[in-house]
Amino acid sequence: xxxxxxxxxxxxxxxxxxxxxxxxxxxxxxxxxxxxxxxxxxxxxxxxxxxxxxxxxxxxxxxxxxxxxxxxxxxxxxxxxxxxxxxxxxxxxxxxxxxxxxxxxxxxxxxxxxxxxxxxxxxxxxxxxxxxxxxxxxxxxxxxxxxxxxxxxxxxxxxxxxxxxxxxxxxx
Amino acid sequence: xxxxxxxxxxxxxxxxxxxxxxxxxxxxxxxxxxxxxxxxxxxxxxxxxxxxxxxxxxxxxxxxxxxxxxxxxxxxxxxxxxxxxxxxxxxxxxxxxxxxxxxxxxxxxxxxxxxxxxxxxxxxxxxxxxxxxxxxxxxxxxxxxxxxxxxxxxxxxxxxxxxxxxxxxxxxxxxxxxxxxxxxxxxxxxxxxxxxxxxxxxxxxxxxxxxxxxxxxxxxxxxxxxxxxxxxxxxxxxxxxxxxxxxxxxxxxxxxxxxxxxxxxxxxxxxxxxxxxxxxxxxxxxxxxxxxxx
Numbered sequence: 001x002x003x004x005x006x007x008x009x010x011x012x013x014x015x016x017x018x019x020x021x022x023x024x025x026x027x028x029x030x031x032x033x034x035x036x037x038x039x040x041x042x043x044x045x046x047x048x049x050x051x052x053x054x055x056x057x058x059x060x061x062x063x064x065x066x067x068x069x070x071x072x073x074x075x076x077x078x079x080x081x082x083x084x085x086x087x088x089x090x091x092x093x094x095x096x097x098x099x100x101x102x103x104x105x106x107x108x109x110x111x112x113x114x115x116x117x118x119x120x121x122x123x124x125x126x127x128x129x130x131x132x133x134x135x136x137x138x139x140x141x142x143x144x145x146x147x148x149x150x151x152x153x154x155x156x157x158x159x160x161x162x163x164x165x166x167x168x169x170x171x172x
Numbered sequence: 173x174x175x176x177x178x179x180x181x182x183x184x185x186x187x188x189x190x191x192x193x194x195x196x197x198x199x200x201x202x203x204x205x206x207x208x209x210x211x212x213x214x215x216x217x218x219x220x221x222x223x224x225x226x227x228x229x230x231x232x233x234x235x236x237x238x239x240x241x242x243x244x245x246x247x248x249x250x251x252x253x254x255x256x257x258x259x260x261x262x263x264x265x266x267x268x269x270x271x272x273x274x275x276x277x278x279x280x281x282x283x284x285x286x287x288x289x290x291x292x293x294x295x296x297x298x299x300x301x302x303x304x305x306x307x308x309x310x311x312x313x314x315x316x317x318x319x320x321x322x323x324x325x326x327x328x329x330x331x332x333x334x335x336x337x338x339x340x341x342x343x344x345x346x347x348x349x350x351x352x353x354x355x356x357x358x359x360x361x362x363x364x365x366x367x368x369x370x371x372x373x374x375x376x377x378x379x380x381x382x383x384x385x386x387x388x389x390x391x392x393x394x395x396x397x398x399x400x401x402x403x404x405x406x407x408x409x410x411x412x413x414x415x416x417x418x419x420x421x422x423x424x425x426x427x428x429x430x431x432x433x434x435x436x437x438x439x440x441x442x443x444x445x446x447x448x449x450x451x452x453x454x455x456x457x458x459x460x461x462x463x464x465x466x
Contacts, residue, residue, distance in 0.1 A: 010198055010202055012194060015193060015194055146197075147197065158197070158200065161201040162202075162203075
């Protein structure tokens with residue numbers, strides 16, 4: 001297993017609408033394992049494939065950040081089929097280091113996805129887990145949490161993104 | 173090796189991947205304003221009512237120092253927002269346009285117009301709450317649409333224009349909404365009955381007997397107040413009042429007036445606004461002239 005480099009804004013791969021996973025092979029399993037390791041090392045509670053440069057609908061979520069193996073979720077081709085309520089809370093993103101802001105998300109969701117063998121399953125998630133899953137699914141559609149901000153928050157985050165983009169340019 | 177796998181997957185996927193495109197917001201962040209402007213104009217061609225895009229385009233024009241175009245976009249968005257009831261948003265956008273064109277008098281007028289509309293909107297909200305209570309007693313089924321219709325008839329009234337929203341709500345809450353048929357006598361000349369009517373819809377006529385004949389003194393219509401002299405100055409009614417057509421009125425009695433004044437932050441201003449109507453006084457003056465000449 002390996003820790004993959006995390007793509008940072010404004011890397012265009014973060015804006016890709018990812019393709020559905022159609023082949024459930026060792027390559028996919030290896031990628032998922034690497035993503036889990038990368039997420040835990042970061043540390044983060046979720047990571048989507050485009051964040052490591054892969055345009056596939058694959059995400060890993062672990063709200064325990066490695067503390068509880070049962071909390072790890074690997075989501076292939078995930079799709080939210082039910083949303084309930086709404087809650088505003090602070091979010092960050094491994095691809096937007098140093099930027100956090102409040103985002104509205106559903107309080108509870110029902111998710112349809114496949115596991116690494118391609119077997120479909122349903123998952124009910126609430127609160128923080130629901131938030132993390134929605135955040136990762138957004139990544140699969142090329143959406144960043146900052147895209148949900150409006151007004152003054154948007155203005156503020158735009159300045160932060162500008163700074164981040166400038167830092168990335170220097171780094172390159 | 174691992175990174176190669178990721179990159180291979182990303183670049184060499186089985187299907188042709190969609191072209192990667194920055195969002196318009198990204199282009200603005202990356203200061204690629206020409207591209208952002210192009211994308212925004214294209215978007216507005218297909219979605220001309222997308223106000224977010226108009227505002228973004230204004231920001232882009234500002235960065236490109238195309239200030240005239242930026243002002244146009246801000247003004248368009250401001251007026252559209254205000255029309256939808258978002259007056260604060262409209263004012264904020266006009267204010268941005270004014271910063272770009274500080275000498276443009278037309279923008280100042282637009283800002284004043286929006287400010288007036290915003291104040292009226294606040295008054296309207298209060299007034300509708302008050303009207304709901306006024307209608308509650310007799311017309312438990314007064315619907316939101318009916319309330320808005322009532323407000324539409326009243327918004328031109330001098331009383332409505334002068335009273336602050338909170339006072340208007342107090343006034344309407346203390347009033348009783350009445351529906352009267354045509355030809356209904358309201359009050360007789362000389363009656364000391366203390367009440368005031370604010371006409372919402374229809375016409376009320378004041379007439380007196382001059383030389384043995386009923387003579388029309390004056391007609392009152394939507395927005396007019398009658399009876400202010402009787403209620404506030406305890407002067408008896410100076411004429412016979414009757415409805416000339418089906419009428420909707422708001423009636424304020426002495427008890428209602430007292431409830432309006434209790435806890436009112438500006439009771440003097442409130443009474444002054446009602447007193448300023450002068451309709452009873454004008455009727456009395458006309459009658460004096462009519463009778464003096466007979």
